Amino acid sequence: MTLAELEQKKAESLEAIAAAADAAAVEALRVAYVGRNGSIPALIKGMKDVPKEDRPAFGKAVQAWRAEVEAALAAKGGGSAGEKAVEADLTLPGRWFGLGSKHPLSRVIEESAAIFARLGFTVADGPELETRFNNFTALNTPPHHPSQDRTDTFWFGEDCLLRTQTSPVQIRTMMANKPPVRVICPGRTFRRDTTDATHSANFHQIEGLYVDRLPQKPVSLADLKSVLAYFAKAMMGDGVTVRFRPHFFPFTEPSVEVDFTCHVCKGKGCNVCKQSGWIEVAGAGMVDPRVFRHVGYDPEKVSGYAFGFGVERIAMIKYGIPDIRWLYENDVRFLSQLG
Ligand SMILES: [Zn+2]
Incomplete structure (x- = not known):
């Protein structure tokens, strides 16, 4: 992948996240881009195949892509940053676990x-x-x-x-x-x-x-x-x-x-x-x-x-x-x- 192609993919991903209609769609995009088998980790794994002289610039661009995708996901309430925001909202009703009873x-x-x-x-x-x-x-x-x-x-x-x-x-x-x-x-x-x-x-x-x-x-x-x-x-x-x-x-x-x-x-x-x-x-x-x-x-x-x-x-x-x-x-x- 060339740097130009990478920039193109980044633009597409940010557009897709911005357009996501609900939490399920946001989660699907998170999995697709930054999940364990997502396209960004795949690029990082494939870094060794990039010509040595291009590696620093390419690596930088991939990391920037990742940061922007994570920020976009968080803005839509997804990803780990989103979860933290929900947990921090102390006014939300608690989850009911049930107390059970003695046998x-x-x-x-x-x-x-x-x-x-x-x-x-x-x-x-x-x-x-x-x-x-x-x-x-x-x-x-x-x-x-x-x-x-x-x-x-x-x-x-x-x-x-x-x-x-x-x-x-x-x-x-x-x-x-x-x-x-x-x-x-x-x-x-x-x-x-x-x-x-x-x-x-x-x-x-x-x-x-x-x-x-x-x-x-x-x-x-x-x-x-x-x-x-x-x-x-x-x-x-x-x-x-x-x-x-x-x-x-x-x-x-x-x-x-x-x-x-x-x-x-x-x-x-x-x-x-x-x-x-x-x-x-x-x-x-x-x-x-x-x-x-x-x-x-x-x-x-x-x-x-x-x-x-x-x-x-x-x-x-x-x-x-x-x-x-x-x-x-x-x-x-x-x-x-x-x-
Ligand atoms: Zn009796």
């Missing part, structure tokens, strides 16, 4: 931690990858128990698994601390369940444990009931109370299943509680002496209770969520409803 599972976990904190419980944490001892053996679950099956649990070799419950955190806490121990353990758990409206292979639990010394501070089933009754009322609302039904768990003796009064009908009977007035929520009991022995406590010198419930279960009841899968799909139409 229902996070809400239940945080609210539970706050309720139990009022009763003196602290939060304990542990790894999701556990040993057979912490997840089963110490919790008095024998090797032939179906929960240890390869079809029920995610195993990695003989001794390593994704925890099926948050109870191993209780084991870790007791092994690391002398009584009294008063903790809740919220966390993620894993089982080889097929996903449907009420099951998920990955879900969340909150377990609680209170152990104290004998004979000074005996812990009873009545203590457990009063703590869970307090939690039920604080979490689900006034008029919600608890009842215990006898059950069996390997790590507690005696063991109970815990029902809350249906918070919708307050016990009168409705569709939510299938007319029974009660909703099954948790499992609980007095810590089995064998568990105490596994963690190095003397069962003659301590007593305690443990309980556990599903975070998804509480969230579904509390917020009226009919399908557990909604909690994992991250559909913003669902998540934004709790505001």
Whole structure:
């Protein structure tokens, strides 16, 4: 390209920019002339082919072209200079990014931690990858128990698994601390369940444990009931109370299943509680002496209770969520409803 041709192109480009009708046209011209693959950068790249003696004058002319094009683009509100001018105008309304909201599972976990904190419980944490001892053996679950099956649990070799419950955190806490121990353990758990409206292979639990010394501070089933009754009322609302039904768990003796009064009908009977007035929520009991022995406590010198419930279960009841899968799909139409 000769200098004369260059001057001709420059005149054309400035004319085109001056004639651009809208922001899109200005942007298209910016891309065409000064964009990464635009004609001006192409000229600069091709400078080595210009005869050596012409290079200084040619280079100067190209730089001048570039400066004039950028000035013309900025005058039309395009290019980086235009953007800066817009940003500097503090009277323009701001851009709305949306605040989002807390996930229902996070809400239940945080609210539970706050309720139990009022009763003196602290939060304990542990790894999701556990040993057979912490997840089963110490919790008095024998090797032939179906929960240890390869079809029920995610195993990695003989001794390593994704925890099926948050109870191993209780084991870790007791092994690391002398009584009294008063903790809740919220966390993620894993089982080889097929996903449907009420099951998920990955879900969340909150377990609680209170152990104290004998004979000074005996812990009873009545203590457990009063703590869970307090939690039920604080979490689900006034008029919600608890009842215990006898059950069996390997790590507690005696063991109970815990029902809350249906918070919708307050016990009168409705569709939510299938007319029974009660909703099954948790499992609980007095810590089995064998568990105490596994963690190095003397069962003659301590007593305690443990309980556990599903975070998804509480969230579904509390917020009226009919399908557990909604909690994992991250559909913003669902998540934004709790505001
Ligand atoms: Zn009901």
